[in-house]
Amino acid sequence: MPLFALGLNHHTAPLAIRERVAFGPERLLTALKDLTARCAQEAAILSTCNRTEVYFSTQEPQAAADWLAHFHSLPLADVSPYLYTYPDREAVRHVFRVASGLDSMVLGEPQILGQVKEAMRQAEEAGTLGTTLHKLFERTFSVAKEVRSSTAIGANVVSMAAASVHLAERIFERMKDQRVLFIGAGEMIELCAAHFAGTGPKQITIANRTPERALALAERFGGDTLRLELIGDLLHKYDVVVSCTASRLPIVGLGMVERALKARRHRPMVMVDLAVPRDIEREVEDLDDIFLYTVDDLAQVVASGRESRQAAVLEAEAIIDDRVQGFFHWLEGRGAVPVIRALREEADRLRQAELERAMRRLAKGESAEKVLESLSHGLTNKLIHGPSHYLNHAEGESLAEAGEMVSQLFKLGQR
Incomplete structure (x- = not known):
């Protein structure tokens, strides 16, 4: 049964669309059972703030897109421009990349692996995780672990957002104890919030x-x-302030920050100004206990990490490509299982017939x-009857191919 990945994410769809196709935990089991009842043999659903993806096996992949829209009571035309569908190898590669953090808003972030594991657990609970998807998830977790342990995918800063966290962590030993204020709600703040949220x-x-x-x-x-x-009035409550708006005038002034520091009894503050023109008055950087970073400061941090991160991405992609190949070797091997089973059953039938005759x-x-001698001859003749008949009826070029095939099957001339 063909394998597919269908969905949309932060690369393809705005938040307004992602919200409409997200699956809340209370509806996930119902959705999985409904999907498998309608158009899929196996299914799992990954739903996070940045993506909704369905991993499934079916003969009708388009039916899954129809189901997704129908389940959320949406016209298909509203979501189809944002959807992607990956078949077979592309689907497996996509799942491996997602779990390894290569497709995340925050490159290399580790939280996504736990979310993929939860998707597998939910599918198991719903009874929609068959042999193929179970093996796919097992391989996925193994690949993600290998990527994280053998590359530096999560070790280096390659974005302004990641650099903001990096600089804040230089000042505060534990981000879990800090309060963070974001001024603005555009794309850059969204990225920064994703990075800071990862620190808890x-x-x-x-x-x-x-x-x-x-x-x-x-x-x-x-x-x-x-x-x-x-x-x-409330600036003093925050340890980290990240600002990025389109304002033509500063939003955070010198006097405002001075009052905040006094209320904080001069506990340090980290301020990150990503706006051009500035959101935070330049004079703020002269204050004691204020660590103010601008776009130029962050650019230096990013430049130092980009080269090493790019090498890590290339290493990770190479690992994933190799593991995709390995998964399909397993999948192709499963295609031979019915033939192997039938071969064993036929051999056992012949053995049983000869054994009964001997008894x-x-x-x-x-x-x-004499009985044992006859038994051995009988088994030998019956087991080689099929290959002998195949060779005797082959002609021309097919005779050479038949001979090569039988030689490989029985390892003739290799002993």
């Missing part, structure tokens, strides 16, 4: 001119929101030596 901070807050966009982003990362005009002769009093 104590609090994440989004402040933005458009409350709806701030709320959507906060819900994704388990945070809360703050009205933009209240930043000055009857022994019961009549014939010598054991």
